[in-house]
Structure formats: C-alpha cells, structure tokens
Amino acid sequence: MAATQKAEDMREENIAAWQDPGIAEKYTRTEAATIPFANIILDKGSIVSKITQHNCAINAFDFGCGTGAVTAALYEKVPKEHWPNVKVLGGDISQPMLTYLQERGEKNGWTGLTTQIVDGANIQLAPNQFTHIFANAIIFFLPLGALSNLFELLQPGGYIGMTTWAALNWYDHVQRAVNNMANPPFFPPFEEVRAMLQHNNAWHEPSFVKQQLENAGFQNVDIVVEKRTVAVGTPEHFCESMKLPLKMFAGQWEESKRDQISKEVMEELKKVMLEVAGGEEGECYMTMEGIVGSGWKPVGK
Numbered sequence: 222m223a224a225t226q227k228a229e230d231m232r233e234e235n236i237a238a239w240q241d242p243g244i245a246e247k248y249t250r251t252e253a254a255t256i257p258f259a260n261i262i263l264d265k266g267s268i269v270s271k272i273t274q275h276n277c278a279i280n281a282f283d284f285g286c287g288t289g290a291v292t293a294a295l296y297e298k299v300p301k302e303h304w305p306n307v308k309v310l311g312g313d314i315s316q317p318m319l320t321y322l323q324e325r326g327e328k329n330g331w332t333g334l335t336t337q338i339v340d341g342a343n344i345q346l347a348p349n350q351f352t353h354i355f356a357n358a359i360i361f362f363l364p365l366g367a368l369s370n371l372f373e374l375l376q377p378g379g380y381i382g383m384t385t386w387a388a389l390n391w392y393d394h395v396q397r398a399v400n401n402m403a404n405p406p407f408f409p410p411f412e413e414v415r416a417m418l419q420h421n422n423a424w425h426e427p428s429f430v431k432q433q434l435e436n437a438g439f440q441n442v443d444i445v446v447e448k449r450t451v452a453v454g455t456p457e458h459f460c461e462s463m464k465l466p467l468k469m470f471a472g473q474w475e476e477s478k479r480d481q482i483s484k485e486v487m488e489e490l491k492k493v494m495l496e497v498a499g500g501e502e503g504e505c506y507m508t509m510e511g512i513v514g515s516g517w518k519p520v521g522k
C-alpha cells in the first residue's frame with residue numbers, strides 16, 4: 222500500500238475511533254494520565270498570574286480538548302472572581318467529547334467556555350485571535366503542518382503549550398497479553414507501533430518537539446520532560462482504555478478474524494491486569510512520560 226494511502230487510512234481510522242458515542246465517558250478515566258501535563262502547560266504559560274496580578278483577559282483555544290483536561294485545570298487554577306476574564310474555545314474532531322465538555326462546563330459554571338468541531342488537519346478558524354493555545358496529547362495524531370496553523374491562530378505575543386509522549390508504557394502489558402495467547406497474532410514491535418501512532422514522526426524525542434515548534438515560528442521554546450505515575454482505574458477500566466490503540470493493531474490482522482482476535486487479546490489483557498492490580502477492584506497505574514513543549518509567537522508577527 223502506498224505510504225500516503227496508508228497515512229490517509231490511519232487518519233480516517235483515528236477520526237472514526239473518536240466518534241464512538243460512549244467515548245467521552247470512557248475517556249474521563251484516561252484523562253487522569255493527561256491532567257498532570259495540562260497543569261505543566263498552564264504553569265509554563267504563567268496564565269494564573271497574568272489574570273490575577275495583571276488583570277489580563279484570556280482567550281484560549283483548548284485544541285483536541287477531549288473531555289477538557291486542560292480547560293478543567295485552568296478553571297481550577299483561576300480563582301472564581303476572575304472567571305469573567307476567561308474565554309475558552311474547546312475544539313475537537315469528536316462531537317461526543319464536545320457534548321461531554323459542554324455539559325461539564327454548564328455544571329461547573331464555566332460561562333466563558335464554548336465548543337466547536339475542529340479538524341486539526343484542516344483548521345478553519347480566524348487568525349490572530351487567541352492569547353493561548355493548549356494542545357495536550359493531540360499533535361502527534363496530525364500531519365506536521367498543524368503547528369504552523371496553530372501559530373497563525375495566536376495573537377502576536379501569544380503562548381502555546383503542547384504535550385507528546387516520550388514513552389508508551391502500556392505497550393508492555395499488551396505485548397505480555399499477546400505472548401500469553403495459545404496462538405499469538407502478529408503483534409508489531411514497539412518502534413512500529415510508535416511510528417503508527419505518530420505518523421512516522423519523532424514526537425517522542427525532545428529535540429524533535431523543540432525543532433518543530435521553532436520551525437513553526439515560535440520563540441523562547443522550552444522543553445521539559447516529566448514522569449508522572451497515575452492511577453487509571455480497575456483492570457476493567459484499563460482494558461477499556463486500550464480498545465482504541467488495539468484498533469490500530471487490529472488493522473494488521475486478517476479482516477474475517479479481526480473481531481475474534483481482538484476479543485481474545487482483551488481477555489488475556491484483563492488476566493494480565495488482574496494480576497498486576499491484584500484483583501477486580503485493584504488499581505492499575507501507568508507511568509506517563511510526557512514531553513511538554515512551550516513557546517511564544519513573536520510580538521512583531
């Protein structure tokens with residue numbers, strides 16, 4: 222299959238996977254893994270002090286917002302009396318995620334929040350409008366040009382904070398599950414899985430992230446690599462969150478056997494995670510190693 226066709230197929234599979242009506246409910250548990258990095262993104266942009274000490278109004282774009290990890294962290298950090306100075310657009314390819322976030326915002330009184338379908342591969346938003354852009358665990362799903370498009374959306378002097386993964390710690394559990402099977406299906410080596418997830422780009426390397434931000438035009442680019450161990454729920458919850466990455470492997474299995482193999486892998490994975498967590502109600506942990514890149518749009522651009 223030609224590389225461009227494969228990339229296009231992967232893009233369509235990725236978009237389809239996020240349209241599952243139950244995706245937001247499932248993702249709220251996975252959000253535990255992205256929240257620590259949402260906080261780092263916000264701290265690096267000194268957003269709270271901008272609002273509380275300098276009375277600046279924030280007009281932020283939470284890009285690939287999902288269930289709103291960054292938006293929630295922002296409202297948590299900013300004292301309520303300053304909320305009228307906060308505007309956030311949550312943009313995502315997934316309507317179920319946006320509906321969830323909109324309801325979350327209404328419940329919590331985040332009156333500055335609006336949501337909108339945005340496809341990161343074809344962003345149709347007015348340029349020079351945002352003071353801040355947050356892109357937590359999204360950029361690696363997209364073609365390389367996405368960062369330049371985000372640059373255009375920022376006001377001069379605006380801030381971007383983004384996260385990619387330096388490591389994929391769930392891979393070992395899934396591999397162990399596959400190896401335990403009587404007839405293990407083909408399971409791609411780690412490097413191949415990472416390449417599939419990242420469109421063949423080296424988003425797991427801090428120097429690559431820095432280079433991409435600089436290529437897009439950002440200045441004062443800063444990179445931090447941080448590890449956080451997070452609780453991601455019971456073995457059942459962990460397996461649920463693995464359904465999405467598993468769809469990617471399933472593409473390599475014979476179509477007529479795909480559903481059956483996926484089911485068997487899930488059953489083995491559940492056994493592995495029961496052992497790791499010490500039972501049905503035990504907690505599963507993941508060590509997330511994130512690369513947080515941040516930068517600023519030059520004032521004169």
Ligand SMILES: C[S@@+](CC[C@H](N)C(=O)[O-])C[C@H]1O[C@@H](n2cnc3c(N)ncnc32)[C@H](O)[C@@H]1O
Binds near residue numbers: 288289290340
């Ligand atoms: C790993 S989640 C991260 C969600 C959130 N930023 C967080 O910190 O938890 C990735 C999100 O990117 C969204 N997404 C995937 N492909 C996209 C695209 N082409 N354009 C916009 N959003 C996309 C998914 O729907 C999902 O909500």
